[in-house]
Amino acid sequence: MNPINDQPLFFSVKHIISPIKTKLIYGIRFKDLDYFLYKTFGLNDCEQLDSNSKLDPEIFNMMCEVITEIEKEYNRTPPLEFINMDVFNILVNAKNPRYEEHGMD
Numbered sequence: 001m002n003p004i005n006d007q008p009l010f011f012s013v014k015h016i017i018s019p020i021k022t023k024l025i026y027g028i029r030f031k032d033l034d035y036f037l038y039k040t041f042g043l044n045d046c047e048q049l050d051s052n053s054k055l056d057p058e059i060f061n062m063m064c065e066v067i068t069e070i071e072k073e074y075n076r077t078p079p080l081e082f083i084n085m086d087v088f089n090i091l092v093n094a095k096n097p098r099y100e101e102h103g104m105d
Contacts, residue, residue: 010091011063013083024077025049026067030059037063041077044068066090 011030018024028035036049046064048055055063070078070086078086 009059009062011087013067013080013087016077016080016083018077024071028063030055030063037067039064039067042068042071 009030011028014027014029014034016024016026022040024039024041026037026039028037033052034050035052035055037046038049039046044064046060046067048060054060066087069090070083073086
């Protein structure tokens, strides 16, 4: 068992832009690089807009799923001041479901 693989991967949202009513662009910080994800609000349909190397598909899908889950929870564009706490909680609970069961969140 590789202890690095047992640790959750974290990313942070630096900004959210709404260029049109149903689409959002998320500025994401991951491993010292800035990425831009373009998606439809509430749908898991992300596209990577930046010129960085393509994110690993598993990591990219995880990011999109987490952001979509947060959007659905708020039913609107998530407030930037809370989104990173939500990202953290979702990722920690996904790797360690007992964390939430024992009221540690």
